[in-house]
Amino acid sequence: MRYIIYKNIAEQDFQILHERIKVLQPFFEEFLSPEGFKITDRSRLVDILGLDFVFQRKKTYGNIGFLFDDETPAHTFTFYVTKAIDDRNGRSFKGINILEKVRLADIENNYRELLKKAVQIFNDLKVED
Numbered sequence: 001m002r003y004i005i006y007k008n009i010a011e012q013d014f015q016i017l018h019e020r021i022k023v024l025q026p027f028f029e030e031f032l033s034p035e036g037f038k039i040t041d042r043s044r045l046v047d048i049l050g051l052d053f054v055f056q057r058k059k060t061y062g063n064i065g066f067l068f069d070d071e072t073p074a075h076t077f078t079f080y081v082t083k084a085i086d087d088r089n090g091r092s093f094k095g096i097n098i099l100e101k102v103r104l105a106d107i108e109n110n111y112r113e114l115l116k117k118a119v120q121i122f123n124d125l126k127v128e129d
Helices: 011-035 104-124
Strands: 037-039 050-057 060-069 076-087 090-103
Touching: 011 037, 011 050, 011 060, 011 104, 060 090, 060 104, 076 104, 090 104
Parallel strands: none
Antiparallel strands: 037 050, 050 060, 060 076, 076 090
């Protein structure tokens, strides 16, 4: 029996979704890599349903990705962008959910538009936001 960190998904459903997400990974990498994002430590991704890419440059940090919503048996995901900026007053942080409670098929069918929107949001976020 596979170790699953989620409460609301059967092992077979986990495997199916995990394989579909693995197919998306190279497309995300191709789009986000030129923007300075790198996939998080791959060893952590074995247990999660989702993809997470990190940005770190000087005093700016962030993430773009999507994760499984372990709230209902509907098998939905949240697509997000976060940004943190360090300055003399400390760290400012903003997180935005671009899509909430959507099926993986919605991400598969619209990933280019979602990634473009996420990068635009990331680049537009300022300390005062």
